[in-house]
Amino acid sequence: MAANIQAKEKIPVWRDERYLSAATQIISSIVVLGLLYWMAENFTEITQQRGISLSYKFLSEPAGFPISESTIPYDPTMSFGRAFLVGLVNTLNVSVIGIIFATVLGFIIGLARLSSNWLFNRLAVAYIEFHRNIPLLVLLFLWYFAVFNRLPSVKDSIVLPGPIYLNLRGLYLTWPRLTETGNIFLGLLIGGLVLAILAWNILIRIRERTGRETYYVPIAFGLLIIFPLIGWFAAGGNPIWLDVPVLEGFNYKNGMRLTPEFGAILVGLTTYTAAFIAEVIRGGIQAVQLGQTEAARAVGLRKTHVLRLIVIPQAMRIIIPPLISQYLNLTKNSSLALAIGYQDLFAIGKVTINQAGRAVPVFIMVMVTYLMLSLITSFILNIYNRRIQFVER
Amino acid sequence: MSQDNESIIVARDVHKWYGKFHALKGINMDVKKREVVVIFGPSGSGKSTFIRTINRLEVHQRGQIVVDGIELSHDVRNIEQVRMETGMVFQQFNLFPHLTVMQNIVLAPVWVRKWPQEKAEEIANELLERVGIPEQAEKFPGQLSGGQQQRVAIARALAMQPKIMLFDEPTSALDPEMIKEVLDVMVDLAKSGMTMLVVTHEMGFARAVADRMFFFDQGQIVESGAPEEIFQDPKEERTKLFLSQILSQ
Numbered sequence: 001m002a003a004n005i006q007a008k009e010k011i012p013v014w015r016d017e018r019y020l021s022a023a024t025q026i027i028s029s030i031v032v033l034g035l036l037y038w039m040a041e042n043f044t045e046i047t048q049q050r051g052i053s054l055s056y057k058f059l060s061e062p063a064g065f066p067i068s069e070s071t072i073p074y075d076p077t078m079s080f081g082r083a084f085l086v087g088l089v090n091t092l093n094v095s096v097i098g099i100i101f102a103t104v105l106g107f108i109i110g111l112a113r114l115s116s117n118w119l120f121n122r123l124a125v126a127y128i129e130f131h132r133n134i135p136l137l138v139l140l141f142l143w144y145f146a147v148f149n150r151l152p153s154v155k156d157s158i159v160l161p162g163p164i165y166l167n168l169r170g171l172y173l174t175w176p177r178l179t180e181t182g183n184i185f186l187g188l189l190i191g192g193l194v195l196a197i198l199a200w201n202i203l204i205r206i207r208e209r210t211g212r213e214t215y216y217v218p219i220a221f222g223l224l225i226i227f228p229l230i231g232w233f234a235a236g237g238n239p240i241w242l243d244v245p246v247l248e249g250f251n252y253k254n255g256m257r258l259t260p261e262f263g264a265i266l267v268g269l270t271t272y273t274a275a276f277i278a279e280v281i282r283g284g285i286q287a288v289q290l291g292q293t294e295a296a297r298a299v300g301l302r303k304t305h306v307l308r309l310i311v312i313p314q315a316m317r318i319i320i321p322p323l324i325s326q327y328l329n330l331t332k333n334s335s336l337a338l339a340i341g342y343q344d345l346f347a348i349g350k351v352t353i354n355q356a357g358r359a360v361p362v363f364i365m366v367m368v369t370y371l372m373l374s375l376i377t378s379f380i381l382n383i384y385n386r387r388i389q390f391v392e393r
Numbered sequence: 394m395s396q397d398n399e400s401i402i403v404a405r406d407v408h409k410w411y412g413k414f415h416a417l418k419g420i421n422m423d424v425k426k427r428e429v430v431v432i433f434g435p436s437g438s439g440k441s442t443f444i445r446t447i448n449r450l451e452v453h454q455r456g457q458i459v460v461d462g463i464e465l466s467h468d469v470r471n472i473e474q475v476r477m478e479t480g481m482v483f484q485q486f487n488l489f490p491h492l493t494v495m496q497n498i499v500l501a502p503v504w505v506r507k508w509p510q511e512k513a514e515e516i517a518n519e520l521l522e523r524v525g526i527p528e529q530a531e532k533f534p535g536q537l538s539g540g541q542q543q544r545v546a547i548a549r550a551l552a553m554q555p556k557i558m559l560f561d562e563p564t565s566a567l568d569p570e571m572i573k574e575v576l577d578v579m580v581d582l583a584k585s586g587m588t589m590l591v592v593t594h595e596m597g598f599a600r601a602v603a604d605r606m607f608f609f610d611q612g613q614i615v616e617s618g619a620p621e622e623i624f625q626d627p628k629e630e631r632t633k634l635f636l637s638q639i640l641s642q
Contacts, residue, residue: 294450300473
C-alpha cells in the first residue's frame with residue numbers, strides 16, 4: 001500500500017513545542033529575577049532608612065560576656081568573632097557526636113524493628129512511636145529538667161566505675177591525658193595501628209589470592225601490641241596520666257567535665273533522631289527485594305552474611321538520601337539548645353545581638369553558617385551516595 | 394540414564410499450608426542420581442512451592458524430605474548443608490545487582506566454601522565459558538540481557554559445585570528469542586549427568602532430556618511417568634486437557 005504522505009506542513013510558532021518551552025523559560029526567569037531584584041531593593045532601602053548597619057566590624061570588638069562552656073580558650077575580653085567561633089565549635093561538638101550515636105542507635109533499633117523476635121520488635125515500635133510523636137522541644141525539657149536537673153547534689157554524687165561522678169553539675173569523667181613524653185607513645189601507637197591495618201589488608205588479600213595461610217591475625221595483632229609497648233618504654237613507662245576528678249570544697253575539680261546542658265541536648269537529639277533513622281533503615285532494608293535474600297540463602301550464605309553482603313549494601317543506596325536529611329535535621333535542631341541553656345551557635349548569636357545590637361548581620365551570619373554546615377554534610381555524603389548506586393546499561 | 398539406583402531426593406507425604414490454604418497435599422517423590430525431572434502444571438498447583446521446600450526456602454509442615462541423606466528439619470546445620478549441595482535458578486534471576494558478574498559467582502564459594510579468591514575466579518571463568526558469556530565477567534547484571542542474566546544465575550549456582558540443580562520456571566520471564574540460549578545451557582547440563590528438578594512449561598526441553606515428568610494440580614501429583622507416556626498416552630483427563638492447552642500455543 002502506497003503511503004499517502006503530505007508535504008511537510010509548516011508549524012505555527014504557538015504550536016511549536018520548541019518555541020513554547022523556550023518562551024516558558026524566558027518568562028519564568030524574568031519573574032524570578034524581578035522578584036529577587038525587588039526584595040534586594042527593599043532590603044537595602046529599609047536598612048538604610050532605619051540606619052541598620054550591615055558592617056561586620058563589630059566582630060573584632062571585645063565581646064564582654066562570659067560563656068559557660070567552651071572547648072577552645074575563651075574569656076570575655078576576647079572578640080565577638082571569637083565568641084561566635086566558640087558557639088560554632090559547641091554546635092559541631094553536639095552535632096558530630098550526636099550524628100555518630102544516633103546512627104548507631106538508629107541502626108540497632110531499625111534492625112530490631114525488623115526482627116522476628118516479638119519482644120525486640122515491640123520495644124522498637126514503642127521507642128519509635130514515642131520519639132516520633134512528641135515534639136523535640138518537649139523531649140529536651142524532659143531530659144534537662146526531669147533527668148539532668150534531678151541528679152543528686154555534688155556531695156551525694158553517683159559514682160560509676162572509672163571513676164565517673166554524676167551529679168547536678170554534670171558528668172565528671174576520669175580522662176587520660178598525655179605526659180611530657182606522651183607524644184612518643186602516641187606516635188608509635190598510631191604508627192602501630194596504621195601498620196596493623198595495612199598488614200591485615202595486604203595479608204588477607206594474599207590469603208584470598210593464593211589460598212596460602214598468611215597468619216594475618218597474629219601478625220596484625222602483634223604489630224598492634226608491640227608498637228605501643230615500645231612507645232611505652234621509650235616514654236619512660238609513663239606516657240599517660242589519668243586526670244581523676246577530685247572533690248575540693250563544694251565541687252569536683254580536674255577530670256573531664258560534661259555539663260548537664262550538653263548532656264541533655266546530646267541525649268535528647270540522639271534519641272530523637274535515632275527514631276527517625278531507625279525508620280529510614282527499616283524502609284531501606286524492606287525495599288530490597290525478597291528474591292535477593294532467597295537467592296543468597298539458596299547459595300548457602302548464613303543470615304548474618306546475607307545481611308552484611310547482600311541486603312545492607314543494597315539498602316544503603318535507598319537509605320543514604322533520607323539519612324542525609326536526618327543528619328541535617330539533627331544539626332539544625334541543635335539550635336534548640338537555646339531553650340535549655342547550652343551555648344551553641346544560635347544561643348551565642350542571640351547574646352551577641354543583645355550585646356552588640358546588630359540583629360541583621362548576626363542573623364545573616366548564623367543562617368549562612370548553618371547553610372554551610374548543611375551543604376558540606378550533603379556534599380560529602382552525596383559523593384558516597386554516587387559511589388554505591390547500581391550500574392545499569 | 395539413571396545408572397545408580399540411589400535416591401538423592403526423597404519426599405514423603407509433604408504437606409504445606411499458607412494460613413488455611415492447603416498448598417501441598419501429600420507429595421511423594423523419589424529422584425535418583427543423574428535423573429532429570431520435569432514438573433509442570435497450572436499456576437497455583439504447588440509446583441514452585443514444592444521445589445522450594447527442597448532447599449527449605451519454604452518450610453513444609455508435615456511429611457519428610459531427605460536430600461542426599463540429610464533430613465530437612467529445624468536443624469540449622471542440616472539446612473545449610475542441603476543448601477550447599479543444591480543450586481537454585483529462579484524465574485526472576487535474582488542476581489545481586491550491586492556486584493559484578495564475577496563477584497556474583499565467587500561470593501558463595503569464597504564465603505561458604507572458604508575457597509581462595511583465585512581458585513573461585515578460575516572456576517567462575519570456566520563456568521562463564523561453559524554458559525557462553527566469558528566476556529561479561531566484569532559487567533554488572535543491569536548491563537546484561539535477560540538471557541545473559543539467567544545464564545550468569547546458572548553459573549552462580551554451579552559455582553558451589555552442587556549435586557542437585559533446582560530450576561524454578563527459569564525461562565518464564567524471558568523474551569522468546571532468549572529462551573533457547575538458556576535452554577541450550579540446561580540441556581548441556583542435563584547431558585553432563587547433573588541431577589535436575591525443573592519446573593517448566595517448555596515441553597520441547599522435557600521431551601529432549603527429561604527422564605520423568607510430574608503433572609501437578611491443586612497441590613497434588615496427578616500423574617507421572619516417562620515423557621513418551623505423558624505426551625502420547627496421558628492417563629488422566631486433567632493431564633490431557635492441560636497438555637492440549639499448552640501444546641496448542
